[in-house]
Amino acid sequence: MLPGLLGIAVFYLIPFGDVVRRSFLQMSGEAFCGMDNYRTVFSNAAFRLAAKNTARFVLVCLPLLLVLSLLLALLASRFSVRLLTVFKSAFLLPMAIPAASVVLLWRLLFDVNGFVNGALHGMGISSVDWMNTGAAFAVLVFSYIWKNLGYTMILWLAGLASVPKEVYEAAAIDGAKSAARFFKITLPLIRPMIFTIVVISLLNSFKVFREAYLVSGNYPQESIYLLQHLFNNWFLDLSVDKMAAGSVVLALVIGLFVGILARCWEER
Amino acid sequence: MRKAVKLFSAALLTVSGLLTAAPLFFLFCGSLMGSGELGTYLGPYIYHTDGYAMWRLFPLYPTLRNLIRLVLDSPEFFHMFWNTMAVTLGILAGQFLFGLPAAWGLARYPVFGRRLFYMLCILLMMLPFQVTMLSAYLVLNRLGLLDTLWAVIAPGAFSTFSVFLMYRFFCGIPEEILESARIDGAGEFQIFVRIGFPLGASGILSAFVLQFLECFGMIEQPLVFIKKKSLWPLSLYLPEIEAQQAGFALCCSFVALLPPLLVFGMGQKYLEAGITAGAIRE
Numbered sequence: 444m445l446p447g448l449l450g451i452a453v454f455y456l457i458p459f460g461d462v463v464r465r466s467f468l469q470m471s472g473e474a475f476c477g478m479d480n481y482r483t484v485f486s487n488a489a490f491r492l493a494a495k496n497t498a499r500f501v502l503v504c505l506p507l508l509l510v511l512s513l514l515l516a517l518l519a520s521r522f523s524v525r526l527l528t529v530f531k532s533a534f535l536l537p538m539a540i541p542a543a544s545v546v547l548l549w550r551l552l553f554d555v556n557g558f559v560n561g562a563l564h565g566m567g568i569s570s571v572d573w574m575n576t577g578a579a580f581a582v583l584v585f586s587y588i589w590k591n592l593g594y595t596m597i598l599w600l601a602g603l604a605s606v607p608k609e610v611y612e613a614a615a616i617d618g619a620k621s622a623a624r625f626f627k628i629t630l631p632l633i634r635p636m637i638f639t640i641v642v643i644s645l646l647n648s649f650k651v652f653r654e655a656y657l658v659s660g661n662y663p664q665e666s667i668y669l670l671q672h673l674f675n676n677w678f679l680d681l682s683v684d685k686m687a688a689g690s691v692v693l694a695l696v697i698g699l700f701v702g703i704l705a706r707c708w709e710e711r
Numbered sequence: 712m713r714k715a716v717k718l719f720s721a722a723l724l725t726v727s728g729l730l731t732a733a734p735l736f737f738l739f740c741g742s743l744m745g746s747g748e749l750g751t752y753l754g755p756y757i758y759h760t761d762g763y764a765m766w767r768l769f770p771l772y773p774t775l776r777n778l779i780r781l782v783l784d785s786p787e788f789f790h791m792f793w794n795t796m797a798v799t800l801g802i803l804a805g806q807f808l809f810g811l812p813a814a815w816g817l818a819r820y821p822v823f824g825r826r827l828f829y830m831l832c833i834l835l836m837m838l839p840f841q842v843t844m845l846s847a848y849l850v851l852n853r854l855g856l857l858d859t860l861w862a863v864i865a866p867g868a869f870s871t872f873s874v875f876l877m878y879r880f881f882c883g884i885p886e887e888i889l890e891s892a893r894i895d896g897a898g899e900f901q902i903f904v905r906i907g908f909p910l911g912a913s914g915i916l917s918a919f920v921l922q923f924l925e926c927f928g929m930i931e932q933p934l935v936f937i938k939k940k941s942l943w944p945l946s947l948y949l950p951e952i953e954a955q956q957a958g959f960a961l962c963c964s965f966v967a968l969l970p971p972l973l974v975f976g977m978g979q980k981y982l983e984a985g986i987t988a989g990a991i992r993e
Contacts, residue, residue: 451813451831451832451835451869451871451874455835455843455846455847455866455869455871456831457850458843458846458847458849458850459843459846461846461849462845462846462849515724515727518720518723518724519720519724521717521720522721522724526721528979529728530724530728531979531983532979533728533729533731533732534727534728534731535975535979535982535983536731536732536735536975537731537734538924538975538982539924539968539971539972539974539975540734540735540968540971540972541927541928541945541946541967541968541971542928542930542946543928543930543945543946543947543948543949543950543964543967544734544738544949544964544965544967544968545734545738545964546949546950546964547949547950547952547954547957547960547961547964548734548737548738548964550756550954551753551756551764554756554764556755556756556759556760556762556763556764557756557763557764558763558764558765558766560763561762561763561764561765564763570763589731592731593731594986597983597986597987598986598987598990601987601990602990636990639990640990643989643990646837649837649839650839650840652839652840652841652931653928653930653931656930656931656934657930657950670841671839671841674841674842674844675841675844675931675934675935678844678845678848678935683845686844686845687845690841690842690843690844690845690846693838693839693841693842694834694838694842697834697837697838697839697842698834700837701830701833701834701837704833704837705830705833
């Protein structure tokens, strides 16, 4: 197992240590500059915009994804195993489609003269310039949900399957309605699982970038300018100082969530 | 009443499922359309004429011209296809060589600092690529690997995600089995190969299926670490094809998703197992 650990150390741990060191240094040389880089990052307008957009994205997507996938999982779990497998295949399929393969489709869908506007026109609604206005945010949310619905649905299904059937039967005998069964039995019993799913989805949502990048490149419409775009652009500008400080800040924030996730794994 | 509810949920699931899977169908049909037909449907998008782009479910005049052009007349597609394959398989091979033993050792032996290392694995797999981008760049630069396929393969081979996943599965193997094998005189390496490997096979496959799908679509890494166009993977090449060649682009996109589709079709069971492994205690 040593080579494996060594490799992880060489490619991730040691260099990240170096980045932490650099985050306290001036870009040009070796001069120590304390928290200056951090101050620059936090006062940077682009950083604020990107952080705000990322937070907004997470806050919109997360509840939407969780509720939609739970709904689908609840509906799907009533069916026989064979049908369930078919449904699962359909919703998991986007995981097997490389983002690059759907770029053209996405451009066709959301172009000013694209499919979506065509459909809207058919319904008598005026067209939207999806990629160059705030509507780009909706496109990003849509892409994220499309890609991750199956993943989260599988997590919910696993949680639902862990509730023993006998409990439902007993409740049915006592005359509990399905809404009552859901709120009084299912939700409390899968509560520890809910927390885990929330944290996993949260962490996954930081990884949405491929779709956004492919649809709109390095400088997308302002509302979907995410931290990931910012880091890429800092990288292209060789702003090593800002990037180092930014990486450390982001790693700390995500580390916090990972700590929470680890706590919920341990509680069970 | 109950029956109506069931019918309704079946309909809802079917419709949303079909919508989710529709892009696959779209790419398939589009790749069978000739440029004339696509020009008519997509004119407003390609040539910015008035009106809106339209679509037909099935091609009116199906043609294999796009496919023929792809096979016979676009060496660059194959070149980049093999780049993608080399990167994906290279990463998987690396994880097999390094990640697998690491996961086994971590799961079965009381190594010093094991908990700390486990937490580090989780943290590293959760970090978005952009956070570790700078550090990866600095290392690759020092090792002189930038602008080679190794720049993508080497960090990917040591991705901690598969270590984490395999670790979870290895932990599920009861200690008694290993104990009895030891009493029967099996060496530690033998135990790993004869018992750990077959019993953890589903975990290994889960990790590989998930990683295959992930690596095949890689964009961020090659984008920053590989400047030479001849080393690009497919995922950077596809978006570059111009709109005028829509049929060809759709055909390329479709062919490019066949390998992951195949892996998905064969390994859906493992994919699901891999997804849940992160959320449920074995």
